[in-house]
Amino acid sequence: MDTDSLTAGFEKNRPKMLALATRMLSSRADAEDAVQEAWFRLDRQTEHIDNLGGWLTRVVGRICIDILRSRATRSESALEVWEAELVVTEDTDGPEDAAVVADTLGLALVVVLESLRPDERLAFVLHDLFAVPFAEVGSIIGCSTDAAKMLASRARRKVQGVPLPNGGRQQRRDVVDAFLAAARGGDFDALLRVLDPEMTWHLHMARGRSVQVGANEVLRAVRRGDPTRVEARRVSVNGEPGILAWGPSGRPIALMSCTIVDGRMVDVVSILDPARLAGMDLPAR
Template sequence: MSEKKFWAERFEAERGRLGAVAYRMLGSRAEAEDAVQEAWLRLQRAGEGIDNPAGWLTTVVGRICLDMLRVRGKRREDPIDGEEGEMQHADPAESADEQAALADSVGLPLLVVLERLAPAERLAFVLHDMFDVPFEEIGRIVDRSPVAARQLASRARRRVQGLPETPSADYERRKGVVAAFLAASRDGDFSGLLAVLDPDVVFHADADAVRLGSLAEITGAQAVATSFKGKATAAKLALIDGNLGLAVILGGQLRVVVLTEVEGERIVAIDSIADPALIAAMEVTYL
């Protein structure tokens, strides 16, 4: 069997699932087909060295869809296929029953709700809750830690279910922990930082934050406290897509967002994001 035929067969075995992932992500049959076709082209270029074709293709389709959602957000497009959209984009070789089955498998009401989510939230929810993709893999797709990916899916789940985006039961407790972290960082209070950091806390920074001078990853309370000591003078307490964190203002502009994951009375994970496209897609409310 030729190599080209080998990869073609692997791709065809995954095509249906990839199409379902892309349709749930994009809400458009035409765009979903484009995303799957682009994944096939990338597979042809990559070829050797792919140990898990199914996982590799899922990751690639996820990234393609994420890019398409971000571009769509900038253009303020409404992609959800209505009846007219289905008529325009439907494959002539596909029966009306097959088209209806695909739409019914997702449901227009769910697509409408998903359309309200930020791109990264939508990807995390679709991949994890609908296709059981682990948060470690989702985190790699959105350039965040597994903990941050879990946050994205949790926030999206609350929105889809119509629940408050910030559960009131423990909101004030978590807000107090993050506020204490901010105050200790501003004051250079090393002991205060240690008091609110889990011993095994993990800090992760995206590529843009690294270019601004951050380390890519820091583990352990001592190391994280050292990194943040006296460093949050330009930060403000904020809700970032419904999650508590810090917004760093430099030169009068929001340049970095710091997401926090709080368990009990301590912070267990911190993510620093400086990617302008990601920040632009976030809803930030200063507290």
């Protein structure tokens, strides 16, 4: 294959490879690095390639496994990567918003994928999300077809419990707006109508992270707050309706990413670390 044909073939496969790497690494930047490394390896390849798409899938998959293992040795969490790449914009319906949804992952899915071993994660992503046959999955991972099936099955059982947003986009916006109105007015009955009783609340603070379960935890936080000193409104966080709040000084004090299922918030991540918020590209007040 000549250089021009090789380049054209790589560019044709790039979007799929980027999507694969993003779901493997929970990071757009790391995914782009993985795909770029695949291009370098392709450029150095001297043997004839019959199936370029299959060759790239194999190479990108192995690069991703290496990156995940490297993260583990550095004790680096994909959640830290996810935080660093949050896309926070005005909540509109422009074409750029659809692109954000396609290129980003929700925190609930990142948390579960982070709990998988690299080989489980690759088996699940390749087979369940990209329809790669198990025989090829096993070849990429370096195991038998049956072993690849078992890896994907274990991953699938964990991923099936991930809450995924449903309902129309406007319906999800309405839930966020109802939450804001109830919090401003101290209407706890209204808050309970939009919060799932068993919701999960991830708190990312300067002193570390914590996870709380149950709507009552959010109610207690609202009771402690003073709505007259806080300005909060709906924004888009990774393509989904969320909340950005500013304190009396005009500086951002909280960013909330909300997962809404069946008209209720089931998973919320709140970034409350002033240093993290100061370093983010956030909409103006």
